[in-house]
Amino acid sequence: MAGREDTDRQRGTRPGANPAWARELLEHLRPAGRDVHRVVAWLAGAVEGSVALRDAAGNLVAGTRLPLDEDLVTDIAAGRIASAAWQTGEEHLRLVRVEHPTDACVLAVSRPAPFDRRASDVVTHTAQVIELLLTAHDSAAAGHRLRRATSDLRLAILQLLMVEDTVAARRVAAGLWPGLLDADTACVYVVESDPAARDRIVEDCLDHTRENALVVRCPAMDGHVIVVGPRETTGDALKALVGRHRDTYLGGSVRQSLARTATAYGQAVSALAVAHVRPDKTAVYTERTHPERLMDPAALRTWTARLLRPLDTLPHHTRAELLATSRLGLEFTAVAAAKVLGVSRNTVRARMERVESLLGTDFTDLTVRAVVLLALNTQIGLADVPPASDTRAAGPHLADLLSGPALRTWAQDLLGRLDADARNPRRTLRAWIAAGGNAERAAQTLGVHAQTVREHVRSAEPLLERQLLAAGSDLYEVVLAHLAVGDLELPHLQPRT
Template structure:
């Protein structure tokens, strides 16, 4: 028996169903036989009825429909829905594509024989066809990495060899697209999971849980956080370019750094690296791309990642005005370094003593959240920590209550900020290991070195004829509220904002964005007696 007849004999027996004049199933869609062209009957499909035969296709030349179908595999046209719509037009038919659960993926839903569809999904048959009630239906099994799909084509005219070829090849194209989509989706899920893991590591570092951060990182990036110190960098671009910026940072650092989408700022990418070469790599990246800026911290212990992040953000503000678009946080003279170390340790221990009765984990969580909450808004702090803003506010309110302070008062925020950062220094061993004799805030601020520093800093504003120094002092006393400060001064709120903004480059500190810069200016006012000292339960 010739091979062609053998295949025909092996076809599934004819099945008759109510309302159908003829039905058939087979393992493969028929291919053109010997001496018969693949495009025979095309005049009927395309609407030609003049009886003229088309000239044969030149050797190596694809028919027009094949070229159109192949166009759907180009990078800009890989859309299963568009392929199904194209098939509907090319075959003058209604077309549907369903998955193994019967969900319509593309096209128009068609009434299908469930037992026949089940056979296609199971792989028992590869394709099937029937005709009846004035319609001709063809079904083709479309393989898929996760599940089998069914492509159904229904038309009034019978399926000639040309239309059968179109359906067969379209099914193959759809299979390729579904496989490519599944591969791309799996790759996307992997990249998303890796990005989430990087963010989780950063959040652990932000709350000083370096042990857990190292444990999580060791699985995918062995040795990444083995060092005791690291630098934090913030690379900024437009929000629309951030994904490409993230990939550029990963390539530039060769994955030898922790690269994270900033959860708080849409245009920022955060890089935590224990390697000195990272700075040069990132500078090179910024040089190559316009509208890209880099801010970096000084070297900090991993437990001070949150502090280093604040420094990098502060440096980024400077980088926007520099020709090379980069800046590193300047290690200027901070007021706490001018205070008596033993007295500062004793005062810090006294201020934070109400928290000592808490379990270690709870205390560390409250301190880390409050430290971030004093540097950034509650919303941004929540995004950085991966918790809700209500959680951030609840933790800070608990600290307020236990310390007996009001964080609505900028001076109280500045003083607690001083205690929290001194406590971090104590953990790092930078200010000694044991608290000294108890002292009060007034004693710390009364030292000659602190007084000289404060007078020099605020004295920079004295030359402004607008009396900017008075505006800044009034604005701080009003809790950083321009409207209340304007009422006290008898000016417009915009005038207050302009004066405060104008003081920033003179003082070399950001004031409108609450954080370390503002709190240092507040401490300077407290040291010279321009503001009343806040009341604290412990000091």
Template sequence: MGRERRADEGKAGVAGRGDGIRRTPVTAGEHPAWARELLAHLRPGGRDVGRIVDWLAATAHAEVSLQDAAGTPLAGTRLPLDEALVADLGSGRIASAAWEGEGRHVRLVRIGHPSRTRVLAVSREAPFDRHASDVVTHTAQVIELLLTAHETDAAGHRLRRATADLRLAILQLLMVEDTVAARRVAAGFWPGLLDADTACVYVVESAPALRDRLAAECLDTTREEALVVRCPAMDGHVIVVGPREATAGELRSLVGRHPDTFLGGSVRQSLARTATAYGQAVSALAVARFRADKTAVYAERTHPERLMDPAALRGWAARVLRPLDALPHHTRAELLATTRLGLEFTAVSAAKVLGVSRNTVRARMERVEAMLGVDFDDVTVRAVVHLALHTQINLLDGQADGAGAAPSPGLAGLLAGPAVGGWARELLGRLEGDARNVRRTLCAWIAAGGNAERAARRLGVHAQTVREHVRSAEPVLERQLLAAGTDLYEVVLAHLAAGDLEQPVLAGG
């Protein structure tokens, strides 16, 4: 065919190297410039196979291609190669090959790889002298080292990613109160992690770029005896579910070592109340940002539901949620858990925490709206349903509790109690000293569904004024208002108890 071809067969055809890449020793004291340049590619700042291929092309005055055994180019310039030779190299039948013809001299070298064989091809016009041969041989060795290192790193990354995904799945099961499934999954990988019936939830905050390192430190600090999850909703947050008492101190120590890192923690809750504990940790985190030690634990303040008659409250909650009782248990639990999170956070954040789409969250909440006959655009409705849901979660069996109970007062009766009234007057009374009449603005803003523009039109002021008034009420009331959640709903209940807002109409209460 007008060309001469030579192939080195197997191990016997290549001296000094079992896998076919010849080791060319460098004489003592001899450090050619090309060798130093090649070794520089192994430094942490280098390690790019494509750059090494380009370097080889320039150094050997050749065209260079790196491809897999199927002929797919990975780096360099595509070269016309003998497919049979490439196949022999890929299968391991031969370790290297060389031929010349049509004015070109070509060298092929098989490069071992943990999962897939690679072929390095070098084509040049001049014959391969000792210098060029040494450059090709050593370059093949360096590429093999890098590919092996990359494969090892990639495998480690895949393992870490799979483990992180598994931790997130366990957290998502806890968020929807499926503690049995969460324990079953955790037991196979981290025995004993969720054996306790209660835990505290912590949120550690840092810059998003530092979160991966922070998550790794949380795992090390807690000795992997806590569930550590990168928050799927907030890029700078790491969620830690810690059954052990020592976890709080361990995380405080970690936060103390890093600037611009903050810690919010919940009070101890049952595992079924992980979503509630998470909300508490987020609230505490807002306080931690303003503290010198950068940490805060959710303050167990007086909540309005604790001032109501327990039996009457349970009976009322059961009546409000009774339309959902006809659903299969799994469907009902799924809708209730999604609605709890959807009332605490935005649909996008709730979806990320649950591992579903935001459309799924909205569809589930719309189904609950339809079954309860309510409109969640009304903040007072959201507050009242939130009260019913959090009463229900405290019951061992929320569906059966109110079935045979004596008639209990409706929402108006629950809010009319003297203890609730006193709590509401004290809370809202904190705003009376503000000459801007912040209480009136806050009430109008709630009545407008939390919409500053609509509230501004009702009050005859600018929307920015409404926002400033609401924001200024937050430190006075010690509650977050601009973000939906428990803090806002308690303030809404206070307005309802004080008679500042019209009570919403619910079918069951």
């Protein structure tokens, strides 16, 4: 006849029983408690001993290091022995093999008292829980690595498009997203959100576009997601997404060729600024009258070919790299261009300095930047317009391009919007441009405070409907307007022959 203590012990170990230690162990499988270190620490307390979890190489994964028979540990890790138990001095030890997707581990437990049935069960079941946790961790880590690799691949494709290497971009994309870049044109969108919510926005963008668009975490702006959408449905899908998220905005470009992805990106960023004041939080870039469209296409193409001719002696890939980097560096900043292209800012500056040297000019001059960007955009936008057969011969000069009646009328109308302001912001803006966008130097020229210069420039932005303090195409259009009406001197360029 069994005593009460024996009866309780039998009840605690009979099939279907649910002892307290088992419930505690199962708690470690909940999402909030999945930590191998916590499980090993719990086991040490449950058996009133010391525990060590070691990998196949003998490294301590969790717990405290114990003096063990290394040959025996090796046999268990290799699978030649499933488990082992022995006594040394006053310590009782037990070793159990823990399966692992790559290399098995060994769970070692040491305690002063012998291993009774309860302690043995605790060790056995804990080994099973650790096995599940290690497997889950490896699966999660593999999934994370796959998502990271996919994200990096999308960024690499975008960077290839930014430097106009559409052939390589299509080749890279074809491996994972067949047909994604088969179209010749696409719209570029920028979704802006709180940086903390960007990963969720990326997943939503992928879901809404059904992976029929290139979705990239912007490397330059933490809260931006760039989407290159060759298909017409992408814009509507992203608008629906923005409508469901608070504090999320969408800017989109007009449809451009894939080779003009950098231009389309600039348009999307410009539209994003407008989206912030729209009730639906979305805006698409509005095609306005750009100065280059008021110039004779053939003359503009010929002038561009002659200006950029010093780069024609370079290998094709080097020339394309220099032109694309300079276009981004002039449109944005060297730092932003570096992040978008995936290179260092020193690399961007070195490439732009090389272009400066070949063109015999200085990019610190805003008029130079405006004129060179005009040529770089013409080189892409009017690629189908043939230049004169001999670009060395005398042809149209910059003054000829800027003296056309249509362009002068556009420039006078644009700058004339500033004339009604009694503070004379037009004079301030002219001095500010001549000073390379430096408010302090412009203030010395005008005899006013630098803050006054900044206020005048800022007040001119809504009148001109262009961003001026953020260097880019908006500012360069205003610079070209000043050159067209003769308010600024033409820049000095001496390309190498």
